[in-house]
Amino acid sequence: MFEPGLEPEASPSPELQALLRAYLDHLAVERGVAANTLSSYRRDLRRYLAHLAATGRTSLDGVGESDVTGFLGALRAGSARHPALGASSAARAVVAVRGFHRFALREGAVADDVARGVRPPSAPKRLPKAVGVAEVEALLEAAGADGSPRALRDRALLEVLYGCGARISEAVGLDVDDVDLDAGAARLLGKGGKERLVPVGRFAREALAAYLVRGRPALVAHGSGGPAMFVNARGGRLSRQSAWVVLRAAAERAGLDVELSPHTLRHSFATHLLDGGADVRVVQELLGHASVATTQIYTLVTVERLREVYAAAHPRALG
Numbered sequence: 284m285f286e287p288g289l290e291p292e293a294s295p296s297p298e299l300q301a302l303l304r305a306y307l308d309h310l311a312v313e314r315g316v317a318a319n320t321l322s323s324y325r326r327d328l329r330r331y332l333a334h335l336a337a338t339g340r341t342s343l344d345g346v347g348e349s350d351v352t353g354f355l356g357a358l359r360a361g362s363a364r365h366p367a368l369g370a371s372s373a374a375r376a377v378v379a380v381r382g383f384h385r386f387a388l389r390e391g392a393v394a395d396d397v398a399r400g401v402r403p404p405s406a407p408k409r410l411p412k413a414v415g416v417a418e419v420e421a422l423l424e425a426a427g428a429d430g431s432p433r434a435l436r437d438r439a440l441l442e443v444l445y446g447c448g449a450r451i452s453e454a455v456g457l458d459v460d461d462v463d464l465d466a467g468a469a470r471l472l473g474k475g476g477k478e479r480l481v482p483v484g485r486f487a488r489e490a491l492a493a494y495l496v497r498g499r500p501a502l503v504a505h506g507s508g509g510p511a512m513f514v515n516a517r518g519g520r521l522s523r524q525s526a527w528v529v530l531r532a533a534a535e536r537a538g539l540d541v542e543l544s545p546h547t548l549r550h551s552f553a554t555h556l557l558d559g560g561a562d563v564r565v566v567q568e569l570l571g572h573a574s575v576a577t578t579q580i581y582t583l584v585t586v587e588r589l590r591e592v593y594a595a596a597h598p599r600a601l602g
Contacts, residue, residue: 293336327376374403425537435498446487448552451545
């Protein structure tokens with residue numbers, strides 16, 4: 284149950300381990316939880332069960348709300364074995380524990396949900412990182428500089444990330460049939476399997492057209508072919524890790540001394556739209572956010588920029 288190097292101070296009872304396996308199976312099969320999220324929940328819940336075992340709990344019957352809050356306190360305080368978790372990581376762990384207890388109640392393993400009153404800690408709002416339009420343009424130019432099949436692919440990939448606000452998983456998950464260049468639209472498969480239709484701007488359309496005509500055929504010739512839009516040198520679907528390499532290489536060639544990730548381009552997409560006067564709810568739809576509250580974080584970026592311009596330009600700003 285526990286991998287080498289992750290053995291807790293006290294081992295959970297077989298009963299609790301079986302319940303954890305059942306819950307993780309439920310998340311994977313019935314809820315369709317993403318693999319990365321499932322891995323995080325598994326790690327958080329193993330630590331929770333180790334915490335319960337250390338206090339002598341062999342089942343959830345004797346667990347109370349104080350055990351859950353005690354676990355939260357231990358997460359925030361840390362130990363010689365486990366570093367202290369920040370608010371966002373601790374909040375994720377509490378969400379996992381609350382879901383585990385709800386599942387136990389629904390399965391009849393307990394008579395009460397003792398975790399329902401425990402609230403996750405509030406993570407501080409952090410402004411998304413974004414880069415300026417000039418930096419993005421330099422990055423895009425550097426990506427397709429030599430006109431080779433790979434360069435055409437790299438330029439098209441980065442144009443989609445920035446021009447469509449796509450997540451990296453959405454971009455590498457694109458199939459050729461998901462993009463209609465004549466209509467200027469692309470179908471993205473987002474979190475939770477939700478599809479959304481996004482516009483594809485002129486620069487991205489031109490980059491994709493060049494790649495589809497002069498780049499992709501040369502790359503897929505080395506493989507068996509397939510539906511993937513972005514392919515590697517062997518003709519298979521480009522991975523997320525390879526997309527990171529593409530971005531880093533383009534940033535280095537462009538001489539950009541800023542921290543960049545594929546998500547930076549998504550943040551920049553949203554920030555530049557709002558700077559240009561786009562309505563926050565339109566940006567929400569383009570990003571595929573379930574709640575407008577998530578998108579509104581980007582408005583803090585534009586307000587901060589306005590504040591900086593005001594402080595630098597207004598004669599009485601510093602008075």
